[in-house]
Amino acid sequence: MSSTLLEVTRASHEEVERLERIIVKDLQTEPPTNKDRLCQSHRVRNMIEQITSTTHKLIEIYEDNDNARKDEIAALGGQSSTGANVNVFSAFYDRLKEIREYHRRHPAARYVDTTDEFEQLLKEEPVIEFTGEEAFGRYLDLHELYNDYINSKFGKQIEYSVYLDIFSQSESIPRKMKLTRQYKEYLQKLLEYLIYFFERTEPLQDLERIFSKVVSDFEEQWSNGHVEGWENESQENTMIPQQDQIIDLDYYSTVDELMIVGPEKLKEALAALGLKTGGTVRQRAERFFLMKHTPLDKLDRKHFAKGTLGPDRNGGAVTLRPNEDAKEISLMESKLKKLCDLLHETIVRTKENIEKKHALTYDEIVQEREEDEVQPESESDDEDQQIYNPLKLPMGWDGKPIPYWLYKLHGLGQEFKCEICGNQSYWGRRAYERHFKEWRHQHGMRCLGIPNTKNFNEITSIEEAKQLWERIQEKQGVNKWRPELEEEYEDKEGNIYNKKTYTDLQRQGLI
DSSP, X not given: OOOOHHHHHHHHHHHHXXXXXXXXXXXXXXXXXXXXXXXXXXXXXXXXXXHHHHHHHHHHHHHOTTSHHHHHHHHHTTBOTTSOXXXXXXHHHHHHHHHHHHHHHOTTOOOOOOHHHHHGGGGOOOOOOOOTTTTTTTSOOOHHHHXXXXXXXXXXXXXXXXXXXXXXXXXXXXXXXXXXXXXXXXXXXXXXXXXXXXXXXXXXXXXXXXXXXXXXXXXXXXXXTOOTTOTTTTTTTXXXXXXXXXXXXXXXXXXXXXXXXXXXXXXXXXXXXXXXXOSOHHHHHHHHHGGGTSOGGGXXXXXXXXXXXXXXXXXXXXXXXXXXXXXXXXXXXXXXXXHHHHTHHHHHHHHHHHHHHTTSOHHHHHHHHHHHHHSOOXXXXXXXXXXXXXTOOOBOTTSSBOOHHHHHHTXXXXXXXXXXXXXXXXXXXXXHHHGGGSHHHHHHHHHHTOOXXXXXXXXXOHHHHHHHHHHHHHHHHHTSOOHHHHOEEEOTTOOEEEHHHHHHHHHTTOO
């Protein structure tokens, strides 16, 4: 027996309600790891798509374009499709006969409870494809695009870590290079990858709605000529008057004289008029020299470049096609910036991972990747999580204990105490030597009234510092200039005295 439309409608509504309850139940569970979070998001996304598909079918049934639903409702009320009254009991017994006939033909048919089927959706683990470099959505894998960038005409020879900083910034690329096919293909490829990555890592985000907002804002800015890097592009190069030529042909009587201008200036002049710019210097000069005796609107169409519509015979100017490529490329750049804003944390995390790998050997990188595959790192900020550190090694920049060989190399197990710093402890020879120039030690020396010079390096005891300072003062006192003993005076007879003796004799009147 084929299912009736009313039964299909009822079953569809029931399916939608069950899926909604399963989604709520799934989202009430907090996933412990990044992998579980992604699986949960993709499960919910699949169920939402199933709800959407079922809802579209319901809308088609309710629209009832073929009047099938209307006829079925009428039949239940005892009316035929033509409006004639039908015996309700006969209609009922006809339906009952169909049901009995169905079960007679299918004796093994039984009622199937779909509750278990829906509960199984909570245990489903969707297959999500990630490369090894992406580490299940934690990092970006832009190596292929990086190779395209450094081998292109618009790219630079830079490191991969630097590329991660600038791949979303198109301001440094000249506008002329942006209009090339190579840049357009590279931009399309980059945008496709980021969209694909975003859909895999954030399946519950509505990317179409985000892009619709980007497109509406872009159209408004483009019409006003305010798109960054493409200002006034929509209004530029639409009409170029003939009188605004770069080269004045009145000063040249032959093609040879015109060739003196040079190939670059001839190319600019031809491009400004919409003429072909290729060929040798003579060919360019001959093409441009045609303008001396032939108006622009009378020139043969073969002399004009493909990007023009030919001369406008009414105004004596060349009308160029609107630069659709520029608008398309600019729109892709706007979408790229929006995606990079949404993936900012992932980009930063990718760069940190690349910098970390530079300090690891190949074996350490392989071991770390295997550990990530076996036991994915949890993204939950659990402060109570214990870190295995039996040797009590200092923590590194990544929040993990530093290697033991590095701990021994820097002697971080050796303690140095400084009495001048208030019995502060310094671990390792390097930290100990550096502390003599730091603020804590300098403050302690100022409190003792002793200048913090090189003479006091390696001195950590207050008593030793005071004794050394006294010896330095005594030594400075022996070598110090003492005018009362060392300054010489001479009397009238030529006798030499020091200042003190001379002053005493003078007071006594002996001199």
